[in-house]
Amino acid sequence: MRLGIFGTGYAGLVTSVCLAQLGHVVTAVDKDAETVAALSQGMPTIREPGLPELLAANLDAGRLHFTTRPEEAICASDIIFVCVGTPPRNDGRADLAQVEEVARTIAPLLDGYKLIVEKSTVPARTARWIDWTIRRLARPEHEFEVASNPEFLREGTAVSDFLQPDRIVIGADSARARSLLLDLYKPYFDCPIVLTSVTTAEFIKQTANAFLAAKVSFINVVSDLCEALGVDVTAVARGVGLDHRIGGDFVNAGLGFGGSCLPKDLSSLITVAEDHGVDIDLLKEVERINNARVERLLAKIERALWVLRHKVIAVLGASFKPDTDDIRGAPSLTVIPWLHAAGANLRVYDPAALPKLKKLFRPDDRLTYAATALEAARDANALVILTDWDEFRMLDLKLVRSLMRTPIIVDGRNMFAPAEMRAAGFEYYSLGRGDVTLGAERHRAWT
Template sequence: MDNDAPISIAVFGLGHVGLTTALGFSDLGWNVIGVESDLAKMKLIQDGQVPFNEYGISDLLAKNLHSGRFSVTADIKEAVCNANILIMCVGTPQDTDGTADISQLQNLARKIGQNITSHKIVVQKSTAPVNTAAKLKEILLSNIQNSKGSNDELVDIVVIPEFLREGNALHDFFNPHRIVIGLDNFDLKDMLGCIYKPLLVKMGKNESEILIYTDISSAEISKHTANAFLATKISFVNMIADLCTKVGADVEDVARSIGMDPRIGSDFLKPGIGFGGSCLPKDLAAFIQVGKINSIDFSFLEEVNKINELRISNYINQVINVLGDLKEKTLGVWGLSFKPGTDDIRDSPAIRIVSELIKLKANLRVHDPYAITAFKEFIGVSDRIYYAESPSDATVGVNAILVLTDWVQYKEEDFKVIRNYVNDPLIFDGRNLFDPDLLTNEGFQYYGIGR
């Protein structure tokens, strides 16, 4: 790439990661083309509408469309021709055996390669197993059709894994703890450092404090390692919660006491009905498969997954042990998304629990601030589900309240009032959102996790 050429960026795939990345770079002052093959989604974004819920992103989209620095297209050729840094953010869903399906990345690499006529830096941001970047580079090079010299001189591949949290994606983009950059051509450091310079200036940080340059394989492994470790912390504290239940201890006090140790930290030491979403379960399964492929015994990670799977049945059994047969019982459900701050129900523990409750012929009054639309699309028509307008509406006439997502809004409810709505004052707090003493004082029987 000509170091004097103006930097322009194309981002392929405008989901949570892609659109956040595109708008983030645009807001830092770079010209960015967003590429989305789903024409309906592309049109929505062109019109200033975000096809998912993410805090702050609607305003940022409007701002950067208005500035002219951000544009949207479905035309891959247009994007490749008009940008010199190409960022791949397409999905890598879980295959039936747990491996990551990288076919979308491979297909995109093929199409990008067919349109390369000058040097490009291709960035793999999608989470994928180690050695994926090498495969993508082979595809890119083999599909270049218009080179005048060596194809090798036209493509550099780089891995910059994403560490964005749904519901906090913009905050994480503009306030990263680290940015990992994996490359095999270290001559690109200046160019890649340049695109992050406006961000570092805003943060008041030096490059060495945030940017980590490493080889490609190490960058690929770093994302899977991070998510596997976070999943391990969650399953670990949930096993401690099981022990606390047996011996009459309070896992929240235990988690607090160890979390204050800086060697451990309090993040992700949160007992409950388990982890879900589009990242942790998928990445954990994919990393286990990476271990198998490379003859590494990752059996402890398999146990992390098994512990997480047990959360669903443990919680349902807790409800059954108190209520008995759930047939024709009415249950109020607070929360459907896999965590607060998002409408994402992918692999949500709440959805799995609700699905099991329907099989057990329970009647449900469900509420979620954001995820009702996605839930309706997932669950289809059911005469066992009432969609509540408010958290309190979900409690009218119920035999128990089930807290499945720890939305902060639920803590604002007046339980003196709710006590008059419910048939039976029982609450099964699957996220340990509430103070047991507070609810007991309001006349409720409280059942938490590990307390």
């Protein structure tokens, strides 16, 4: 099939490349000329495992084309995907300006029946606004419909998530739209396909993200209780998560959820519920608990180091999760300025996200960027882990200890076993497992 895709960010680029990989002919349009130039030369603009190879292969095969000209994506296509950003507004609602702009762009360029499909995550009933916008601006003889096909990929495993999905949700209100989308996804007929109305599909995506967020906040509350009771939250999570009704994913206690999706989709859903007068305190609490995670870590850092002024702190990890360079909604965006303001000398390292971080926080005499984790650790008073990159798991702890001024690790991701750290000679602070301090292991409630 011939497909047009608006937006080549994290979701749009993966969607473009993977749909081309399935054999479709894809024209992807982005407003950003630099992004389009880089992608056209086979240079990925985001870090995503498996993406560079598929990008190159599909450009070579002539199935994938990038442009800044919307008309190329519209004229050449049967289906047009909307993959532009829906960032949060200050009041928690989703900012739908990019989606509206795409609708306004498409309207005058329609040249026959087109199916316009939301892949961006949007509040329920956004499709009606897209339909209304296009209908006002398009010539009446050109038919079109709006459908929803939410995207469930996770950054870091986006390519395999897209190519081996748990399920595909198709929200379409006509037989024609439904059958077009079913044709598109023919290669996936062995994965469950959920056929629903457009509004239901929109709502499924926001509900899924709110549920995942709730799981994370649940285990984080449990983790605080674990510290008070002197039990290890990792063992509790395993014992609980092996129950297939609960599941072992998203029950890792730590710094909570971040990124560009879960926080904004949760707050957007809360505003939708409020607009409809539905009691949504449960989800407000999920949000509050998550927002408090970073404060808890900062309190641990102070507990470990006492006065922060002039202390050298190695910060390991800036991306919101491993295997991505995305820093949107990452704890590093709060932790780094807080430690800096407290007078600490920071050495920050991340395997992928430093180019983005450097644009936000310029280096100065108390903030430098290290080329490796070991370089960051040299002469440090403490090492603070914010992202659970595998690379950190593989660190030679003996070497790390020998490089540091004082062997203190504050681990926001519970990457290491406390007993292992005690044996390696570290003071080790994590979340929900009892801290390894100089003398003995201490279990305390951090309230």
